Amino acid sequence: MVNPKDDTGRAEMTGAEMVAQALKDNGVEHIFGYPGGAVLPIYDELFQQEDIEHILVRHEQGAGHAAEGYARSTGKAGVMLVTSGPGATNAVTPLQDALMDSIPLVCITGQVPTTLIGSDAFQECDTVGITRPCTKHNWLVKDVNELAGIIHEAFHVATTGRPGPVVVDIPKDIQFAKGIYTPPQQAPRTSYRPRLQGDLEAIKAAVHLLSEAKKPIIYSGGGVVNSGPEASHLLRELVDLSGFPVTSTLMGLGAYPASGERWLGMLGMHGTFEANMAMHDCDVMLCIGARFDDRITGRLDAFSPNSKKIHIDIDPSSINKNVRADIPILGDVGRVLEDVVRLWRATVTPDRAALGPWWEQIERWRARDSLAYKPNDDVIMPQYAVQRLYELTKDRDTFITTEVGQHQMWAAQHYGFEQPNRWMTSGGLGTMGYGLPAALGVQIAHRDSLVIDIAGDASVLMTIQEMSTAVQYQAPIKIFILNNQYMGMVRQWQQLLHGNRLSHSYTEALPDFVKLAEAYGGHGIRCEKPGELDDKIEEMIAVKKPVIFDCRVANLANCFPMIPSGKAHNEMLLPDEATDEAVANAIDAKGRELV
Amino acid sequence: MNAQLKPTGSAYFIARETETHETRTLSVLVDNEPGVLARVIGLFSGRGYNIDSLTVSETEHERHLSRITIVTRGTPHVLEQIKHQLERIVPVHKVVDLTVVARERGQDRPLERELALVKVAGVGDHRVEALRLADAFRAQVIDANTEHFIFEITGRVSKIEQFIAIMQPLGLVEVCRTGVAALNRGAQGMQ
Numbered sequence: 001m002v003n004p005k006d007d008t009g010r011a012e013m014t015g016a017e018m019v020a021q022a023l024k025d026n027g028v029e030h031i032f033g034y035p036g037g038a039v040l041p042i043y044d045e046l047f048q049q050e051d052i053e054h055i056l057v058r059h060e061q062g063a064g065h066a067a068e069g070y071a072r073s074t075g076k077a078g079v080m081l082v083t084s085g086p087g088a089t090n091a092v093t094p095l096q097d098a099l100m101d102s103i104p105l106v107c108i109t110g111q112v113p114t115t116l117i118g119s120d121a122f123q124e125c126d127t128v129g130i131t132r133p134c135t136k137h138n139w140l141v142k143d144v145n146e147l148a149g150i151i152h153e154a155f156h157v158a159t160t161g162r163p164g165p166v167v168v169d170i171p172k173d174i175q176f177a178k179g180i181y182t183p184p185q186q187a188p189r190t191s192y193r194p195r196l197q198g199d200l201e202a203i204k205a206a207v208h209l210l211s212e213a214k215k216p217i218i219y220s221g222g223g224v225v226n227s228g229p230e231a232s233h234l235l236r237e238l239v240d241l242s243g244f245p246v247t248s249t250l251m252g253l254g255a256y257p258a259s260g261e262r263w264l265g266m267l268g269m270h271g272t273f274e275a276n277m278a279m280h281d282c283d284v285m286l287c288i289g290a291r292f293d294d295r296i297t298g299r300l301d302a303f304s305p306n307s308k309k310i311h312i313d314i315d316p317s318s319i320n321k322n323v324r325a326d327i328p329i330l331g332d333v334g335r336v337l338e339d340v341v342r343l344w345r346a347t348v349t350p351d352r353a354a355l356g357p358w359w360e361q362i363e364r365w366r367a368r369d370s371l372a373y374k375p376n377d378d379v380i381m382p383q384y385a386v387q388r389l390y391e392l393t394k395d396r397d398t399f400i401t402t403e404v405g406q407h408q409m410w411a412a413q414h415y416g417f418e419q420p421n422r423w424m425t426s427g428g429l430g431t432m433g434y435g436l437p438a439a440l441g442v443q444i445a446h447r448d449s450l451v452i453d454i455a456g457d458a459s460v461l462m463t464i465q466e467m468s469t470a471v472q473y474q475a476p477i478k479i480f481i482l483n484n485q486y487m488g489m490v491r492q493w494q495q496l497l498h499g500n501r502l503s504h505s506y507t508e509a510l511p512d513f514v515k516l517a518e519a520y521g522g523h524g525i526r527c528e529k530p531g532e533l534d535d536k537i538e539e540m541i542a543v544k545k546p547v548i549f550d551c552r553v554a555n556l557a558n559c560f561p562m563i564p565s566g567k568a569h570n571e572m573l574l575p576d577e578a579t580d581e582a583v584a585n586a587i588d589a590k591g592r593e594l595v
Numbered sequence: 596m597n598a599q600l601k602p603t604g605s606a607y608f609i610a611r612e613t614e615t616h617e618t619r620t621l622s623v624l625v626d627n628e629p630g631v632l633a634r635v636i637g638l639f640s641g642r643g644y645n646i647d648s649l650t651v652s653e654t655e656h657e658r659h660l661s662r663i664t665i666v667t668r669g670t671p672h673v674l675e676q677i678k679h680q681l682e683r684i685v686p687v688h689k690v691v692d693l694t695v696v697a698r699e700r701g702q703d704r705p706l707e708r709e710l711a712l713v714k715v716a717g718v719g720d721h722r723v724e725a726l727r728l729a730d731a732f733r734a735q736v737i738d739a740n741t742e743h744f745i746f747e748i749t750g751r752v753s754k755i756e757q758f759i760a761i762m763q764p765l766g767l768v769e770v771c772r773t774g775v776a777a778l779n780r781g782a783q784g785m786q
Contacts, residue, residue: 128630133641137685140629157685191626191688319677320672 009183036083038110064094070440085123100428136164144179161194198331203419222251258416267312273370302568379396406488433462717766
């Protein structure tokens with residue numbers, strides 16, 4: 001900065017300089033973006049500084065998912081920078097994805113000059129209008145003197161409370177205009193004050209209810225991960241103190257270690273039998289930072305019918321939205337858990353024996369071995385591929401991302417997560433194409449770690465162009481494709497719902513993924529036999545550049561266990577019962593209408 | 596406006612609706628900034644909530660605060676969601692369910708008033724009758740010539756509805772209504 005600052009940090013500079021300065025002042029080290037006419041002044045500014053590294057993606061959607069992966073793996077805000085018009089509209093998918101999964105994402109968009117707004121100018125779109133429903137908040141900057149304050153506020157809103165995406169739309173003339181830069185302050189707007197501390201009376205009542213439970217369960221979610229490492233630590237402490245069984249949503253995997261003795265596995269539509277049965281039969285449910293999503297509850301009017309429910313969440317609108325909470329506790333998961341653990345230690349004398357019959361029941365459910373599959377010596381079973389990947393990478397510093405579909409569920413079922421922030425997946429929105437750019441974002445944040453995108457052959461093609469970005473920035477991400485030539489989950493639903501008529505769920509002309517990797521300047525590996533799997537996975541890990549691993553798996557394998565739509569937790573379809581006939585009749589006419 | 600047939604939530608739920616619908620009047624205090632009304636309206640349309648009436652104006656100029664009054668309908672469960680969803684909007688300071696507050700104070704409902712301008716062009720007996728009825732409803736004549744009247748009427752929604760219905764056969768031409776403005780009775784404000 002050429003302009004002298006006064007002692008409050010205020011200085012005169014252009015709007016573009018303010019953007020760079022505000023990013024630095026908010027601790028940003030990396031941004032993901034794509035230039036265009038309406039952001040050229042900001043790009044010019046980025047060119048003239050060295051504090052922030054810009055990662056040039058190949059499509060704005062890739063920038064968004066990369067920033068999400070960056071955010072999810074670091075706990076910091078992810079930042080993306082795109083131009084007006086198509087740049088902004090391409091950002092909509094990652095914005096909605098971040099909104100549904102509560103990921104802090106700051107998106108800066110260029111806009112046509114203020115004098116042209118509303119004239120249908122070249123590359124003009126109503127960015128704040130389009131992104132209003134898919135952001136936590138957004139701003140159109142009309143005065144350069146407000147720009148710095150708005151960017152600081154954007155970071156504050158994105159990262160506090162229930163995290164989420166924000167958009168700051170900056171017209172080009174504002175980027176050129178000179179004004180006064182103001183540094184970040186601790187005086188955010190008065191209308192936005194997330195409540196962090198839980199109500200102590202409610203927490204006392206919750207601890208009392210938990211202490212008397214005969215069949216308790218802890219159901220934790222992405223909120224535990226979002227709250228920070230301390231929250232995961234406290235969750236583990238609570239489980240150790242109480243001896244309660246614990247299950248988690250897709251988004252919450254890793255908060256409690258998969259190797260932990262109280263772990264029941266994931267719950268929900270493709271969760272384990274023991275987790276879902278325990279949810280159904282429990283007498284007290286402690287929901288921590290989860291939102292009773294439809295993929296979790298199954299049929300709502302048959303959801304855990306005999307339990308008292310305690311719900312801890314930072315977002316008041318999540319409480320009582322789908323499931324009525326008997327004891328709602330509004331606050332940050334970490335802060336509330338701190339109180340819960342403290343009160344538990346002070347007031348509860350644990351009676352482990354009282355939980356004996358409950359654990360015996362759980363062990364009987366566990367003995368059903370609901371994740372079992374038929375091993376095969378000739379064809380790679382997708383579950384086996386994930387298991388081998390897990391065994392060969394679990395002792396390394398590994399991060400896993402996924403696309404969306406069967407492979408995602410197999411990854412969630414068969415890859416064991418020991419730590420939070422190690423698992424990046426598109427849960428709420430279910431965005432195919434999320435995993436490859438998310439892996440890129442993770443790798444940028446963790447240069448020396450092993451970052452693997454467990455992918456499907458259909459999903460990965462949606463954002464395959466980001467291979468080029470990975471090669472450019474020497475980000476050695478590993479794209480592990482469970483290739484069955486189908487949109488497997490679509491096909492599975494067609495088998496369940498539509499008389500096995502496989503309408504457009506088979507990809508007849510897939511690329512040669514090995515050649516594709518080489519074309520991008522990466523490394524390609526193909527594996528077709530179970531016997532070669534371990535060696536080839538080792539090869540993938542050893543190669544120090546982006547790898548596409550084309551793992552040819554059993555084409556018609558389906559993902560079980562499953563709660564068919566319209567059914568309850570205790571009506572799961574287990575793998576050994578999933579005959580063709582059972583699959584065809586699993587869902588009745590009413591369930592067929594559901595998503 | 597948006598017919599709400601099912602409670603919100605995923606289509607995955609086979610939800611049985613057992614709760615009955617009720618009408619509530621909400622007062623929403625917001626920062627008067629661009630887009631804030633769009634955020635509120637977008638929330639209602641996006642989540643399938645109803646708006647029966649909506650009134651908005653800046654009410655505190657120094658603090659740039661606007662007050663939005665929304666009359667909405669839904670089951671108690673949906674109404675609770677509406678309040679919490681509104682509270683999530685960053686520029687929203689406070690949401691008060693005036694109907695609930697009135698009930699807590701032992702009153703039937705909050706004070707609610709609406710203003711309407713009603714243009715009537717009748718001839719002969721109809722013209723005389725319109726004027727006589729307007730007087731009975733305490734409507735003011737704010738514009739007239741030999742062919743028409745424009746009445747200004749203020750009152751509860753039911754009174755306005757009744758007045759308009761009565762004017763229908765007497766040569767009603769057009770109506771403009773402000774929507775409901777509402778406050779709770781008593782000395783305390785909403786803050």
